[in-house]
Amino acid sequence: MPEIHAARRRRAQEKIAETGADAALITAGPNVRYLTGLASSNAALLLAADGAAVLATDSRYTLAAQRDCPDVEVISERFIETRLAAELAGRGLRTVAFEAHEMTVERHAELVARAGGVTVIPFGRKIEELRTVKDPSEIELLGTACRISCQAIADTFALIRPGLTERQLAAALDARMTALGAERPAFDTIVASGPNGAIPHHAPTDRPLRRGDLITMDFGALYGGYHADMTRTVALGEPAGWQREIYELVAAAQRAGLDAARPDADVADVDAAARDLIRDAGHGDHFQHGLGHGVGLEIHEAPAIGYGRTGKLASRVPVTVEPGVYLPGRGGVRIEDVLVVGAGGTGLLTTTTRELLVL
């Protein structure tokens, strides 16, 4: 799909022109992939405001770059920074914008030293901003990632029984996602059972599941570079009153968050729609993370939906909505879906039931 990437580069050129720079040096991996299609852990794109594009990567990725980016000049170079600094100087560029949120202090110092005479200015998160609103091909890939995730959890529910460990359950979920076509899990799968459910980012342990546990599974498939991210919490055996109570609270908060996530909504208001319900129920201290985040070529990307965050949602922006209640020493509940803002009834990409499943 070289033409999709060429179209994205044209939009990026406008952003470069707005900064007054002659070119931008794009070094954030997901941004390079977005603009060229090349997935590489060591690549950078020098994109001029006039459209000239040079993609530098090392020999491990050269063939892939030439295949995926036929319309971009590909440079194969071990030390891509050194080479690109020489390109900056050699191409007569005067002002080059760079990704200050990605480039380290050390690499920046080397770049400035080697590109002698070129003025470097921060480019900001211009490419990340372009990336928030997804094109149809991206929503299709993300939708596939979410469908794989939903099918995987549906298939995995059947395995949940006392004695199975958190790690075994996580492995089963991961294997199922891969078997269904995921490149790999989009992030380290969380399985948190019983008291471990109180730790939002718990890493799976050898703790065996027990009757009376709530079990939180936070997982997602990676497909075509796009990251699904969903969470379900289920009960093993009939839940106690407090378990059902916090489940229903989180479910209600999540519905409120999903409803509030509309085009032009302020992200702090979306967060508040869910958080206020949890706070009013006396659990404000038990929900300390943000309500959600964008997903795409990165598992966490703009926009961040949280208290103290600023900005508005827009159509075709996929976001997670993931409130939770965490009771130290006892357990927790989180429910999370991916919603494409402004897409109406087809916007919810994760369709697994949000009712409390008692297994």
Place this chain on the structure above:
Amino acid sequence: MPEIHAARRRRAQEKIAETGADAALITAGPNVRYLTGLASSNAALLLAADGAAVLATDSRYTLAAQRDCPDVEVISERFIETRLAAELAGRGLRTVAFEAHEMTVERHAELVARAGGVTVIPFGRKIEELRTVKDPSEIELLGTACRISCQAIADTFALIRPGLTERQLAAALDARMTALGAERPAFDTIVASGPNGAIPHHAPTDRPLRRGDLITMDFGALYGGYHADMTRTVALGEPAGWQREIYELVAAAQRAGLDAARPDADVADVDAAARDLIRDAGHGDHFQHGLGHGVGLEIHEAPAIGYGRTGKLASRVPVTVEPGVYLPGRGGVRIEDVLVVGAGGTGLLTTTTRELLVL
């Protein structure tokens, strides 16, 4: 094991004192983990030359930090950089070393602005240098990661047959590693068959394996935070003359590299021991990546073993030795093991046969 981390922090204190700084702000995730035991995607350690230590992380990781780091002051804070900048100023620190190879230009600018009056100086890769020589607990974890990897490939050889796709083979290998106790694969598993073998970092595709293929599998288990990394190339059906020829060449080069990887050896000489054989056989242009790298809490860490690299190996440093020959359009061979330098006969952590398996 809080005492292991306390001992590491004492060694780090000496490095801080050497720089003349009052404290170091450690922000690289693997370094934070090395010094505290906390595995978190959002944590930083402020370590004073006098031993005072403050670990900042957000609420997702607070309970884990308090559990894993009982002897360190834990601060739970959403915006850890902002809070730590205030700590720098509030604790009367005058000079603080920071990790210039990890901190972005943007975060550095914020830190300097908020920590008003504090002088920040680059710390260099001092913690990475400490990390190169592994303590016994680390070699044990890495050894387990390697044993899991070897068992997984042994179990997976039996599945290799015409028609199985690269992706299916990679998924089977990943699932086997996880079933054997890996936290997850240490990196994206590479399965490159037939002509795809010419791409050193090929991502598995739906290409079905065919009789006459060489199949390169580059993979490893993650265990206790430590990354195994090994590669085997096998033949599906009787190999052609050119295939056997490049296999034997790479195998000989790999043996030469393993033999050369001794304490006090110069890394460029280790690289040359393997590379010269390949070059003398006329394949110098077909082996463009470095010979190997350290492994540990990161999949690629110091020392880098390659042409143009400097430095010497030392005892208890685990490194990979991974020469390859890649023939564009035809295929390739790579063989890779993890060797603990200076450990004699017990140093090779990956024990899978290096003979050409014909399946």
